[in-house]
Amino acid sequence: MSLQDFIAYFTHSRGEGGAAAGRRIASGYQFWELAVFRTVAELRAESKRSYAGLLWWIIRPLLSLAVYGVVFGLIFKVKQEHFLLFLFSGIIGWEWFSSSTQRCATSVLSNRPLMLLVKVNPMLFPVSICLVDFVKFLLGLLILLVAAAIWGPGFGWSILMLPVIILAELLLCMGAGLIVSSITPFLPDFAMILTTIMQLLMFLSGVFYRIDSLPARLRPLIALNPVAVLLEQYRLVILEHAMPDLRGMAVILGSGIAAALVGRLLLAKFGRIYTKRW
Amino acid sequence: MNENLYELNAVGVCYRHYSLWRKSKHNIWALRDLSFSIRRGETVGIIGRNGAGKTTILRLLAGILECDSGRLSCSAKVVTMLSIGAGFDNYLTGRENIGLNGRLLGMHGAQIRTLENSIVEMSGLGGAVDMPVRTYSTGMRARLGFSIAYHADPEVLLLDENLGVGDAVFQAESSRLIREKLASRQQTAVIVSHSIPLIREMCSRVIWLESGTMKKIGDAEEVTREYLDHVRPR
Numbered sequence: 160m161s162l163q164d165f166i167a168y169f170t171h172s173r174g175e176g177g178a179a180a181g182r183r184i185a186s187g188y189q190f191w192e193l194a195v196f197r198t199v200a201e202l203r204a205e206s207k208r209s210y211a212g213l214l215w216w217i218i219r220p221l222l223s224l225a226v227y228g229v230v231f232g233l234i235f236k237v238k239q240e241h242f243l244l245f246l247f248s249g250i251i252g253w254e255w256f257s258s259s260t261q262r263c264a265t266s267v268l269s270n271r272p273l274m275l276l277v278k279v280n281p282m283l284f285p286v287s288i289c290l291v292d293f294v295k296f297l298l299g300l301l302i303l304l305v306a307a308a309i310w311g312p313g314f315g316w317s318i319l320m321l322p323v324i325i326l327a328e329l330l331l332c333m334g335a336g337l338i339v340s341s342i343t344p345f346l347p348d349f350a351m352i353l354t355t356i357m358q359l360l361m362f363l364s365g366v367f368y369r370i371d372s373l374p375a376r377l378r379p380l381i382a383l384n385p386v387a388v389l390l391e392q393y394r395l396v397i398l399e400h401a402m403p404d405l406r407g408m409a410v411i412l413g414s415g416i417a418a419a420l421v422g423r424l425l426l427a428k429f430g431r432i433y434t435k436r437w
Numbered sequence: 438m439n440e441n442l443y444e445l446n447a448v449g450v451c452y453r454h455y456s457l458w459r460k461s462k463h464n465i466w467a468l469r470d471l472s473f474s475i476r477r478g479e480t481v482g483i484i485g486r487n488g489a490g491k492t493t494i495l496r497l498l499a500g501i502l503e504c505d506s507g508r509l510s511c512s513a514k515v516v517t518m519l520s521i522g523a524g525f526d527n528y529l530t531g532r533e534n535i536g537l538n539g540r541l542l543g544m545h546g547a548q549i550r551t552l553e554n555s556i557v558e559m560s561g562l563g564g565a566v567d568m569p570v571r572t573y574s575t576g577m578r579a580r581l582g583f584s585i586a587y588h589a590d591p592e593v594l595l596l597d598e599n600l601g602v603g604d605a606v607f608q609a610e611s612s613r614l615i616r617e618k619l620a621s622r623q624q625t626a627v628i629v630s631h632s633i634p635l636i637r638e639m640c641s642r643v644i645w646l647e648s649g650t651m652k653k654i655g656d657a658e659e660v661t662r663e664y665l666d667h668v669r670p671r
Contacts, residue, residue: 193540200537204528207569276520277541278500345455431503434496435452 190280197283198290205291220299223250231367239369244303244311244398249366251299252390256332257357259292263336264350267426267433268343274434281430282423285336293329300325307397315400324392324403327411331385334418341425344433365390382407385414440512442593442625443475443498447507450493467493468649471507475593480619480626482636482657484664485646491629494646495595498627513592513625515543519615520597522582527571531562531581534570538582542589552588560584561607576604583611587618594618594626633661 206212224247231237231246239245266284267274274281308314342349364386370378381387389411392403448471454463468490475481483491496502497509499518524541525534535556539549557566560580570578596615619626619639630636636643636657643660645653653660 189540189545192546196536196540196546200526200529200533203533204526207528273524273541275496275501276518276523278516278543279541432453434502435450435505436455 190283194283194286194290197287198294201287201291202294216295216298217302220247220251220254220302223254227367237368241311241398244307245394246367247299247303247306248393248397249364249390251296251303252328252393253361253364253366253386254299255292255296255328256335256386256389257361258295259289259332260335260339261350261353261357262288262292264339264343264353265347266336267340267430268347268350271344271433281340281433282337282426285340285422285426286333289329289332289336292332296325296328303397312398312400315396317396317400317402320396320403321393323408324389324396324411327392327408327415328389330415330419331389331411334415334420334422337422337426338418341422341429344429344436360384360386363387382410385411440477441474442477442511442513443473444510445471445473445507446509447472448497448504448509449506450490450497450502451505466649468497468504471651473644473651473654475625475627477625478622479642480624480628480640482640482643482661483627483629483646484631484633484636484643484661485652486668488648489646490649491646492597493649494644495597495627495629498593499595515589515591516593516595517542517586517589517591518595518597519586520582521586522578525570525578525582528569530569531560531566531573532557534581535566535585538585539589542586543591544589556581556584556588559587576607580607580611583607587611587614592625594624596626596628596630598630633665637661 209215211218224243227246227250228243232242263285266288267281270281270284273279304314339349339353363381363384365381370381370387370391373381388407392407392411395401395403448468449466450468452465452467471494483494485491493502495518497504498511499516500511501518522534522538524538526537529537532553535553536546536549539552539556540546544552557563560566560577560583562577562581565573565577566581570581573581616639618624619628626639628636628639640657642655643657644651645660645664653663
């Protein structure tokens with residue numbers, strides 16, 4: 160789509176009233192009821208696709224932990240108290256964001272056949288993916304908390320702030336998911352570029368290092384990356400029994416809300432023309 | 438009741454090709470300058486050759502496509518295309534797919550729970566309803582899909598081509614059910630079909646489409662006769 164088309168799309172008056180037909184799906188309650196139902200259905204379906212089923216949601220993050228643990232703990236010898244817990248908290252937070260964003264990218268594109276059969280809000284596809292990965296994250300978090308209680312520092316009052324951080328990540332995932340899913344139907348190549356972007360983002364997010372172990376001149380740059388700030392907050396409240404950093408919370412909540420609103424707007428605007436694109 | 442459920446005024450639908458670099462000129466107007474209305478309880482047929490825009494009209498009426506020109510107003514709340522098994526997940530059981538598919542067709546959770554047994558019964562799947570859909574034959578899938586769509590009971594039913602699905606027995610049965618539904622005075626429906634006898638039997642009015650524009654609208658008998666005269670080689 161050229162810039163002219165883009166501007167024309169937002170400025171020109173178009174045919175009216177088409178949205179009124181089959182409007183019922185648009186109602187908020189019904190949308191979320193369907194999204195949650197679809198999430199549960201997807202989780203069930205996924206658990207039946209392999210022999211180990213449900214177990215994979217636990218095994219996968221542990222396998223990642225083993226890989227990063229060997230590379231950064233044994234080979235690079237990163238110095239960090241409770242290194243495995245530190246690493247695992249980074250991995251589960253990162254995997255949620257990365258997996259849901261990458262799966263969201265193609266979600267609207269690949270559901271085009273369905274969108275041509277029934278009137279459905281395209282937000283359904285990215286939203287249910289984010290929720291599926293949210294459930295998997297919660298499982299990982301449970302393991303982390305149990306491990307922190309047994310081998311780690313136990314819990315402090317700061318753990319009560321955890322739901323707020325999780326909410327921020329949920330918003331961030333949904334925002335990123337909605338935005339990327341609105342791009343690929345016009346530009347399928349974006350899904351390819353996204354893999355590289357996510358790779359870069361992982362190294363910039365401090366999954367396996369502390370942000371404050373970086374040279375001072377790099378730190379402000381990393382602080383602009385909401386995922387890095389997010390992972391830091393998880394570690395603060397779970398492993399260091401410290402209250403989350405206020406500026407950090409403002410960054411992640413703010414960027415989460417902004418991304419979700421922008422994504423919602425983009426998908427609502429573009430969703431109407433996906434079905435007419437050839 | 439003479440209330441108009443749909444009113445279309447000079448409606449057009451345009452399929453566009455988007456190019457990243459230049460302003461695209463590949464716009465295809467699939468429908469142009471359509472003006473008609475559909476009353477509550479009426480069954481309207483749409484005929485025309487391949488590529489005339491019949492499916493596009495159904496998608497427009499279903500709210501899947503928006504019009505690019507003109508004005509469309511619709512006062513119906515639930516409009517569905519009778520799409521058999523849209524969004525079925527192969528790894529879920531038939532019962533779980535009833536929940537998923539029913540919701541996609543605009544049913545409420547509570548509605549689905551009350552109708553579930555009746556859906557299962559109509560599909561004739563019996564115990565197989567608790568097996569994953571990937572183990573189903575094509576006919577079983579179609580029967581389940583049909584039974585859900587039938588129970589979704591939309592205000593406006595949009596039918597593309599076939600009324601019946603499945604094997605000979607279920608085909609007769611499902612076709613009979615749809616006919617009964619269409620014959621009732623409350624059900625509004627739009628049928629796209631190449632079968633002129635079916636259109637004549639079911640519809641009071643017919644729209645004849647030709648390359649995206651409305652060639653004729655009017656009494657079913659009259660329009661189909663003219664259409665056949667036009668299409669038949671002399």
